[in-house]
Structure formats: structure tokens, C-alpha cells
Amino acid sequence: MELAELTALLTPEGLRLVDDLGAIDGTDDVAATVSRLRAAGLSPDLVAAAVGQARLRSRARAKFGAFADRMLFTRAGLEQATRLEVGARHAGRFRDAGVARVADLGCGIGGDALAFAGIGLDVVAVDADEVTAALAAYNLAPFGEQAQVRHARAEEVDLAGVDAVWLDPARRTAGHTETTRVGAGDWSPPLDWVWDLAARVPAGVKLGPAFDRTLIPEDAEAQWISVDGSTVELVVWTGKLARPGIRRSALVIRGGSAAELTAAGDADDAPVRELGAYLHEPEGAVIRARLIGEVARSLDAGMIDAKIAYLTSDAPAAGSSDGTASPFVQSFRVREQLPNDPKALGKALRERGIGTLEIKKRGVDVDPASLRTKLKLRGPEQATLFVTRVGDRRVTLLADRV
Template sequence: MDMAELTALLTPDGLRLLDETPAVGSADDVARTVSRLRAAGHSPDLVSAVVGQARLRARAKTKFGDFASRMLFTRAGLEQATRLSIAAAHAGRFQDAGIRHVFDLGCGIGGDALGLAALGMTVDAVDADEVTAAIAAYNLAPFGEDVRVRHARAEDEVADLGSAAPEATAVWLDPARRTAGHSETSRTRPEDWSPSLEWAFDLAARVPAGIKLGPGLDRALIPDDVEAQWVSVDGSTLELILWSGALARDGVRRAALVFRGKTVNEIRAAEDSPDEPARELGAFLHEPDGAVIRARLIGDVARSLEAGMLDPQIAYLTSDAALTSPFVQSFRVREELPTDAKALARALRERGIGTLEIKKRGVDVDPAALRTKLKLRGDESATLLLTRVGTTRRAILADRV
């Protein structure tokens, strides 16, 4: 979205038209809605803004639920925004630490600030992009004077914030590579980020801070004196948060926060946990959550399951005990099958398996291409786990527990 579109939208008539426009999903919906609004005499800028927002609001329901229908977005801002459930969990940490005032630096569309403000904290939010800052101001307007949003660089906003920071003050940082209008935002190259990672770490050493980063950040970059918490939702590892000062928990340096449906679980430790030794395939196979793998806490989970590694280099656990954990997906092993595609297809047909979930670790297999070769048919369903032990490929037929 550019400033002309935003200006056209942020009027009583523009916002009313947006609220009256139904959700836009498919390309056909877009074409029909554009044609209808242009025929009604609305300007090209307003039509583009309304249709774009109607489409983004439909996508945003997975992150913001019913709140999405009252918010504005940029495409990249929505992609990078923290889910409301996660933002609420982060805000709870600020509250538990006694924080009353938070500087949200790189606020994007305001997703994290929503969680902080909802718990009664004063929030100063800034974003270096003018359009994005204006959208955040709109989204956070219901909180009144408790939330102030400005178009500014993070580095300028807190230039004087340091060891003399007022008590109960903290910062929330979201370093990323940003372009105008947030048409592109990424966290893949730290050297391109704004604010820079070096600047963020320096500030976090002086002021309690939470720094939101991509989950694949090189672990060698993580300072020794922070708590690193990886976060996953329904099996997808979404972010890494580095907590410093009063926001870091005593004795915790590694944590995995796992959201599954409506349940939330966390495992934490003072350091990376040592893995359990490898053992032969048992009655159960367990796939650790991605956040657990990133946090290198597989060993702690293995011990809770009385499990061992299937292979020292592969993140699969195996056990005989019928124990489950919120930090793994568990499968009851049926049997091992041939790894050759033709022999595997024949074995699956003999067992009448027509619905097959295919999972893989440590092998170069395209599940979609393999599924085509298998030519499945039958009424039974199962899970096929493809992996290796040493240099030997394994195909394990199992059922989800």
C-alpha cells in the first residue's frame, strides 16, 4: 500500500466502504469487487486500497481472529506480524517482570503492541516506514493515550535510553530488512536489518529487552547472557525471542514454547541438553517439535519419554514405553517396509492403504513425487516415516497416537 491509497482509505467514507465490502478471497472475487466499486464511481486509489484490505483482512483471521475485521494491514506487515495468542504470551512476560512502559521498536502493524496495551502497559511504538506507522496508529487507536505511535527510526527514538532508563521500562525490538510500505520484510540476512543486530544487542545489554528474530538465526550470534526462546504453533517454528535483563528468567538460557490448538506448553533449561544415545527401533517413534529441536532440548524430551535417538544425527526418537509428550508427535510403529518405490507400493497395496501421510528426515525424497509413484488405493490409512540410520534408509509404517 502506498500513501495515496492510505490517504484515500483513511476517511469516514473510505472506512465505511471498507466495512461494507465482504471478504475477498479468490482472484475472481477481486475482479468482481474492483469492477463493482469502479462502476459505483469510486477513485482508483480508494478501490485499490479497499480491495487490498478486504483481501488481507480475510487472511488475517488466522492470526488475529475477529479483531482482523477492525484492523488495517500491509501484505508484508501481516506476514511478519506476531499472532495474537503469541503476542499475549509475550506481553504476559513483561507484566510478570513488573514492566509498565514498553518501547516497541519496529512495531510493524502493531500486533505486539496490541498484546502489551491489552494488559494495561504504556506503549511507545515506532516504525521507520511512514505508511506502516500510520496503519499501526489506526490499529492501536482504541487504547487512547496509553499507546503513542510515531514514524521514526528505532535508533533515534531511544538514543538516550540506557543505564538511566526509568524503572519498569523495557524495549521490544523487531529487527528486519524493510522496504517502503513494508512491501518486503525479511529476517534472513542480519547485515541488512534495521535496526542492526549489533545495535539491538547493545541496547538489550543496558535495558530489559525482548528481541524478535527468525527461528533459524545462527546460534553463534546469540549472546551468552540472554534467554533464547523458540516459539512454534501447530508444528511450525515461527520465531526466536531473545530476552535480556529482568525479562530473562533466572537459570533459563534455552526454552521452547509450543502452541498446539488451544494448549500451550513450554520446556526450558539452563543450557543445551545432551542427547540420549541411539537405540534400535522400538514400539513408538516420536518426532520432536521444531522449537524443541532449535532449542536443542531433544535430550530432555527423550528422557521424559524413556526414549533414545533412532540415529545420532536425525531428530527422531524411539521408545517402547507408551508415553506421550506435548513436545513431540508420537506414532505407534506397525512394521518396517521396503524403501524401493516399487516394492513399497506393492506392500501398501497389500495392506489396503489408500490414505498415506508421508514424513521424512535425513533422506532426499520428494513426498509428492513418491506419492504419485505409489498409486495408493484402499480404505485404510497410515503414516509412512522415511529416514535413515547411518547410511541405511528406513521406511517405517506407523499410526498417529
């Protein structure tokens, strides 16, 4: 969004127009709406801004639910924003640590600040980009003086009276229009500055889940988070926001329920064992936190290969006292091993009437989309196919979700 579009949007006419447009999802809807509004005599800047916001609101409901319908976004800001259910958990950690006033340094569109203010914390939300800061101010306006928004660089903010900070560095390289990842030496604010601040002030530092682990301070808590099967972020907690004795954490949220695995450090992997009746795929947060061994031992399972993050056992993955499935893995009952050759594999699958196939691969050079085309599937049945490696052997396993 350019400044001219923002100026047109932040008017009574512009905001009413966005609300009146409702959901716009497809390209055809966008084209038709633009043509209709231009024919009605509305300015190009207003049309572009309003239609863009209507489409972004549709996408934002996956992260913000009903709150999305009264928020404003940039494309980059929405992509980078923390999901509301995750932000609420972060906010709860600040509150439980006795924090009353938090500075959100690099607030983006204000998603995290919204969660902080929503549970009663005072927030100073800061963003270096003028358009993004203006949208954050709009999104946080219902909280009045409780949530103050400033257009400034994180390094320039006076933190007097602030109990803790929240930082989201290196998420954007060119303001509100780009989301390209940056190199190790191009963090904004600089990573050295971030860690120095986090050593002096209790902090939560939001990073990508693939962040270089060697750069995590030794005395911090590193928490990887998965939501509905996707590993969404790493948060490094310092000071009183870091829990005593915990240096590694995997928080898994699925279907609104949450479970967490914690440890004092990386866990030793479980021994490799022969393929059993069940195959277990650890959640991404568990893999990133290097806690696969903890999960394996809780399931009486072993690794199928020392370098492949699949577990196997002879029994289902009961992860609690009531016998329910472990929240830290997705489990599959292995049917049989099938040929690796695509032609023979496709024939075997058709013979079994499998027309719907979920393809998972690890440790092998396979393009699932290309393989699916070669298989020429047909039939009413469904299953999951694992293409992976055991030792120096490629194996193809047919399985069913438990």
C-alpha cells in the same frame, strides 16, 4: 500498499467500504468485486486499497481472530506479525517483570503493541516506514494516549521513561512491500546496536527461529516458540525479562494449550537405540532449542540416529503424571518397515488399502509430493509414512498417529 492507496483508505468512505465488503478469499471473488466497484465509479486507488484490506482481513483471522475485522494491514506486516496468543504471552512476561511502559521498536502493523496495551501497559510504538506506522496508529487508536505511535527509526527514539523494549529487527528489507530475509551484515536496526541496547535496557528481541545461535548473547534467555506444529519465532530475553538460571526454552502451543521446557543450556542428546514400537517427532521449538535429550530422557526413549531428530521407545509417550501424551512430541505407533523402492512401496500401500498418506522425511533427499504421485495410492485407510535414515541405511516406516 502505496501512499495514495493509504490516503484513499483512511477516509470515512474508505473505511466503511472495507467493513461493508466483508471476507474476500478467492481470486475470482477479488476480480468480481474490483469490477463491481469500478463500475460503480469508485477511484482505482480506493478500490485497490479496500479490496486488498478485505482479503488481508480474511487471512489475518488465523493470527488475530475477531480483532482482525477492525484492523488494517500490509501484506508484509501481516506475514511478520506475532500471533495474538503468542503476543499475549510476551506481554504477560513484561507485566510480570514489573514493566509499566514499553517501547516497541519496529512495531510493524502494531500486533505486539496491541497485546502490550491490551493488558494495561503503556506503549511507544515506532516504525521507520510511513505507511506501516500509519496503519499501526489506526490499529492502536482504541487505546488512546496509552499507545503512542511514532514514524521514526528505532535508533532515533528517546527512551527516557521507558522500562523495557521490544525489538523485531531484520524482518523487512524494503518498507512495507517486501519480506526478503537479509544477510548477517544487513540488519535493521543493526544487530550490534540491538545487543548493546538489550544489555542496557531489559529487552525482548524477536528473531526468526533459524537465527544463528552463535550470535545470541551468553547471558540472555533464548526461547523458541512452536504453534500448532509450526516453529514461528525465537525471542531473546535480557535483563529482568530473562528468567534466572534459564538459557534455553521451548514453548509449545497447540490447540490453545501451552507447555514449556526449560534448561540452563543445550541438553546432551540421548543415546542411539534400536527402533522400538513407537516413533516420536519432537516439536520444532524443542529441536531448535537443542532440548531433544531432555525430552528423550523423560520418555525413556533414544535417538534412531545420532544426526536424525526422531526418537524411539517401546512405550507410548506419556509426558505427565496422569499418563497423557507428552506435549513436546508427536507420537506414532510403528506398523512395519516397507520397501524403499517407490514401485514396490506403492504396491505394498495399495495392498493395505491406504489411500490417504501423510509423508514425513528427515535426513534423505526425497520430495514428498513427487513420491506421493509415484505411489498411485487408493483405498479407504490412512497412515503416516516416515522416510529417513538410520546410520548409512535408508528406511521407510509405516506408522499410525497415536
